[in-house]
Amino acid sequence: MKTLNELKLAQELIRFKSTLTEDKGLMKFLSKKLSSIGFKCKIIKSKGTGPKPALNLYARIGKSKPHFNYLGHTDVVANLNGWEIPPFKGLVKNGFLHGRGAQDMKGGVACFISAMSKFVANKKFKGSISIIIAADEETTGLGTPAVMKYLRKRNEKIDFSIVGEPTSNKSIGDEIRIGRRGSMNGIITVYGKSGHAAFKNFINPCTALAKIISKLKSSSLDNGTKFMPPSNLEFTKMNVDNLSENVVPQSAAAKFNVRFNTKYKSSSLKKKLNQIISSIAKKEKCRVKIEYRVSGEAFYTQPNKNILMVKKIVKKITGNSPKLNCRGGTSDSRFLGKIPRLELGLRNNTIHQIDEKTSVADLKKLTRIYNQILQNYFN
Secondary structure (H helix, E strand, O other), X not given: OOOOOHHHHHHHHHOOOOEOOOOOOHHHHHHHHHHOOOXXXXXXXXXXXXXXXXXXXXXXXXXXXXXXXXXXXXXEOOOXXXXXXXXXXXXXXXXXXXXOOOOOOHHHHHHHHHHHHHHHHHOOOOOEEEEEEEOOOOOOOOHHHHHHHXXXXXXXXXXXXXXXXXXXXOOOOOEEEOEEOEEEEEEEEEEOEOEEOOOOOOEOHHHHHHHHHHHHHHOOOOOOOOOOOOOEEEEEEXXXXXXXXXXXXXXXXXXXXEEEOOOOOHHHHHHHHHHHHHHHHHHOOOEEEEEEEEEEOOEEOOOOHHHHHHHHHHHHHHOOOOEEEOOOOOOHHHHHOOOOEEEOOOEOOOOOOOOOEEEHHHHHHHHHHHHHHHHHHOO
């Protein structure tokens, strides 16, 4: 059975201009590659950013347990101006692979597929390996949920998953994510009573909003957990629709984002924030409207034998003793429900930047790590 080279495959993937949820033939290309090493492939549609649906891939080899999964994405952020080397050429220069997605995360996807091709070619194993490739991790985030819905309908259960996000910091494998903080956006709109600033016939919503912001920023939400820092709320935008400097406005609004740890569910956090906001609005005799949008709940996998196994492999191959943490923003890992998982991928020092690149040595090292994980998992 043929095997796939991680560098060549990464170059091929980078050459697809898969910004937003545009496919450009990428999933068909990957299906052909995976089919050639024995995988059965299914393309699953989800809502895209344009008129065309996003195309997501689910591929599996084997039918029995245990079921090992890899979750990745092939969409990339735009940010394409000012590159020294064209972002979709996939060129290698001075030991580095250059291109959009080199680290986040076409390079990581190529590493796992290469490792997997070597594993299935050289070893008979009892169990199943699957790969989920989403088309919209950077945008709508509807691809992985669509695939998970497909798996539930077929009663396919994943026993362990590796998410290939670029978690490594200064060197490959120095950090492994075992969870992520939750993320919630909010809009506070305070309604007062407009009036001339020279008279006292108004109720100023700006004053109330300022006090709400001050109270929320000065209030400690919690002290953090073993793997997660304290929950943190940041205001990101304020708006007062007022064209006159000598008139107190009718309303004032502010937007915020809060990253929260596993001490909260979004529902309990909303309740706590509502109490603070409403109490100040009441004192200021203002009406308040609070809107929330939850991007993901906080979660983590308690370190188990598979996570400890991965730590040992990384230490053996790289010399690094990986730190287990839950840093960073959200990822598609949040859609895996209660499936035990970790996140381990390439370095993240150039992701989302111009001139994104990864060293060829890192690609080889991550491929070795993934291959050894498969060997140990199915032993």
